[in-house]
Amino acid sequence: xxxxxxxxxxxxxxxxxxxxxxxxxxxxxxxxxxxxxxxxxxxxxxxxxxxxxxxxxxxxxxxxxxxxxxxxxxxxxxxxxxxxxxxxxxxxxxxxxxxxxxxxxxxxxxxxxxxxxxxxxxxxxxxxxxxxxxxxxxxxxxxxxxxxxxxxxxxxxxxxxxxxxxxxxxxxxxxxxxxxxxxxxxxxxxxxxxxxxxxxxxxxxxxxxxxxxxxxx
Numbered sequence: 001x002x003x004x005x006x007x008x009x010x011x012x013x014x015x016x017x018x019x020x021x022x023x024x025x026x027x028x029x030x031x032x033x034x035x036x037x038x039x040x041x042x043x044x045x046x047x048x049x050x051x052x053x054x055x056x057x058x059x060x061x062x063x064x065x066x067x068x069x070x071x072x073x074x075x076x077x078x079x080x081x082x083x084x085x086x087x088x089x090x091x092x093x094x095x096x097x098x099x100x101x102x103x104x105x106x107x108x109x110x111x112x113x114x115x116x117x118x119x120x121x122x123x124x125x126x127x128x129x130x131x132x133x134x135x136x137x138x139x140x141x142x143x144x145x146x147x148x149x150x151x152x153x154x155x156x157x158x159x160x161x162x163x164x165x166x167x168x169x170x171x172x173x174x175x176x177x178x179x180x181x182x183x184x185x186x187x188x189x190x191x192x193x194x195x196x197x198x199x200x201x202x203x204x205x206x207x208x209x210x211x212x213x214x215x216x217x
Contacts, residue, residue, distance in 0.1 A: 014069070014105055016083030022106035025064055025099035029125030032190040034058060034156070036131040037066035037104075037112060041080055043089045046133075050158045051098055053202045054131045058156055059187040063098050063131070065089055066115070069105040113145035116153055127190040128153060134199070135160040137167035141175075150176050154189045155197035168199065 010022055027033055034054045040047060051063050067085050082102055089100045109115050112130075120128060130153045132140070137157050140146050149155070150172060157167065167173065173180070179195030181188075186198050 021102045031061040032127045034060045034063040034131045065100045111144040129190040133160045134167045141171040
């Protein structure tokens with residue numbers, strides 16, 4: 001699959017980003033892979049906890065920690081350079097099953113729906129599941145083609161402080177209520193036909209990227 005830009009142009013556009021971060025991680029047919037995307041501005045222990053819970057509870061072979069070049073719902077002026085966010089992600093994503101990648105920058109995609117469609121088309125026979133923190137579920141309906149994501153990808157929602165009740169009344173949770181899977185069946189989620197989603201309870205971290213940026217750690 002071709003890059004949206006040539007590799008030399010990409011390396012110039014994103015200074016300090018090593019070429020291997022601009023490629024899709026290698027995966028074999030039959031594997032189960034979690035897709036965990038965000039601006040990670042900055043990444044923190046709360047993100048690492050979500051990744052750890054997803055790996056364990058969903059019994060994933062890999063988790064792709066996808067650092068986005070930007071977020072259409074956030075002010076780009078607040079965003080740290082991509083290379084810095086990748087470096088910080090690598091520093092806290094210690095599990096060897098976690099693959100830090102910036103593939104969205106390489107293929108010039110801007111919306112999660114497009115990213116997921118691209119990944120799925122490039123990796124037939126791989127079972128993917130979208131991973132998101134519960135704090136994002138309340139606003140999920142604001143994402144571009146959010147219902148298309150839910151209709152074509154299993155989704156695992158990981159509990160976050162203050163989000164347990166509010167997110168379950170979200171538009172996504174109500175629209176796809178029939179697709180909810182008991183969290184005891186979470187290991188089978190990636191292989192289920194969507195719409196299929198589950199809410200996973202577990203340890204929670206109160207850290208947030210916005211609070212860290214404001215110095216309220």
